[in-house]
Amino acid sequence: VETITSIAQTSTSDNVAVNKLDTKLFRDFIRAKPQDKPFVLLTPEDLAKFSAEEKEASAAAGDPCETATQIAIGQTINGALTNTDCRLDDGSYADFYVFNGNQGQIVDIRLNSSAFDTYLGLANETGTFVREDDDGGGGTNSRIVATLPETGLYIILANSVFPNQFGDYSLSLNEIIPCTYTLSPTYMEIPAAGGTFTLTVNTQNTCQWTARTNNGHITVNTVSGTGTSTISFTVSQNGTGQSRGGGVIVNNESLQINQPSLQC
Numbered sequence: 396v397e398t399i400t401s402i403a404q405t406s407t408s409d410n411v412a413v414n415k416l417d418t419k420l421f422r423d424f425i426r427a428k429p430q431d432k433p434f435v436l437l438t439p440e441d442l443a444k445f446s447a448e449e450k451e452a453s454a455a456a457g458d459p460c461e462t463a464t465q466i467a468i469g470q471t472i473n474g475a476l477t478n479t480d481c482r483l484d485d486g487s488y489a490d491f492y493v494f495n496g497n498q499g500q501i502v503d504i505r506l507n508s509s510a511f512d513t514y515l516g517l518a519n520e521t522g523t524f525v526r527e528d529d530d531g532g533g534g535t536n537s538r539i540v541a542t543l544p545e546t547g548l549y550i551i552l553a554n555s556v557f558p559n560q561f562g563d564y565s566l567s568l569n570e571i572i573p574c575t576y577t578l579s580p581t582y583m584e585i586p587a588a589g590g591t592f593t594l595t596v597n598t599q600n601t602c603q604w605t606a607r608t609n610n611g612h613i614t615v616n617t618v619s620g621t622g623t624s625t626i627s628f629t630v631s632q633n634g635t636g637q638s639r640g641g642g643v644i645v646n647n648e649s650l651q652i653n654q655p656s657l658q659c
Contacts, residue, residue, distance in 0.1 A: 463491035463550065468502070471567040476511065476555060486558030487514070492551040494568060496543040501571040506537040506553055510562020513537040516552030519545065529556055540571065574602035578648045585654040589632040591616070596645045597623050610641035613652075630654060 460481035466472055472492070480488040496502065506515040515537035518525040524544050532538035535556075543549065553566050579595045589612075596604055600622040606615045608628070616627040628643050633654045643650045 460491075463493045466492040466494050466551065466566065466568050468494065468568055468570050471565055473563065473565050474553065475563045476553075476561045478559075478561065483554065487555045487560065489552055489554040492553065492566065492568075494549055494551070496547065496549045498543060498546045500543045501573065502539075502541055502543060503567075503569045503571050504539045504541075504551060505532050505567045506564060507532060507567075508536070508562055508564035510564070511535075511560035512556040513564065514552075514554040514556045515539055516550075516554065517541060518550050518552075519543075520548050520550070527552075572599065574598055576602070576604060576646050576648050578645055578650050581648075581650055583650060583652045585630045585652050587633050587655045587657045589630045589654070591627060591629045593625050593627050594643065594645075594650050595623070595625055596620075596648075604646050606643060606645045608641065608643050612639065612654075613641050613643065615643060633657060 459479060464472065464474075474490055476488045476490065478488065480490055482488055502517075504515060504517060506513040512529075512535040513532070514527070514529055515531075516525070516527045517539050526539050526541050528537045528539050530537065551566070551568070553564060555561075575598060577597045579597065583592065583594070585592065596606075598604060603619070603621050604624075605619045606617060606626050606628075608615050612631045612633070614629045614631075616629060617624070620626075626643065626645065630641070630652065633639055633656045636656050638653060638655045641652050641654070643652075
């Protein structure tokens with residue numbers, strides 16, 4: 396029996412046939428979708444019930460539960476639930492989508508509809524990784540943000556919460572790039588007389604940051620921002636008779652400063 400990966404690679408259309416054991420993740424593999432409980436996976440004994448003959452017969456009959464649509468990272472697909480889609484055990488209808496993901500990749504999947512109460516699922520081929528959501532997207536929309544545990548093919552379930560709900564929907568798949576922060580400089584010698592100084596935080600355009608200090612002789616003038624920015628801070632005169640340290644902290648990064656004392 397062809398694997399879902401080989402079928403996806405050799406298909407010449409947007410729709411690809413999905414191995415029956417793979418789509419069992421959302422029809423029989425997730426046995427029945429409780430409205431207030433997580434997915435329930437089948438045991439290996441349950442899976443053994445589905446023979447190659449059953450798979451071939453279903454595919455020949457055009458079973459909609461044997462078909463998935465490829466979706467790419469960064470793509471939004473407008474679809475619709477109809478009574479010709481795959482019917483789950485709870486009487487609801489569903490569409491399936493597949494994409495290739497990488498280990499450690501963070502994906503943001505959203506299912507929105509004004510026609511029905513959405514239900515969203517995500518799983519890998521083996522069923523060892525399964526996520527589901529009902530209203531995480533606000534209102535009756537669904538959203539899953541997940542870190543993929545392995546490199547391979549993943550299946551998305553676009554579904555309704557209740558049986559016999561139909562209508563248009565939009566499904567989006569995006570990648571979340573984790574924010575990284577660096578400071579320039581990371582060390583500064585401050586004159587004993589003090590003054591106002593600046594440092595630069597470098598990060599991605601959409602990444603937010605906050606700046607603070609744990610030292611009473613330092614005042615942070617620019618406390619928050621987005622993207623690469625210049626941060627202003629003021630250090631008071633040091634008349635303590637001894638040098639002192641301190642720092643400005645931006646998220647988890649820090650600028651260390653040293654300030655000598657005034658010499659009378």
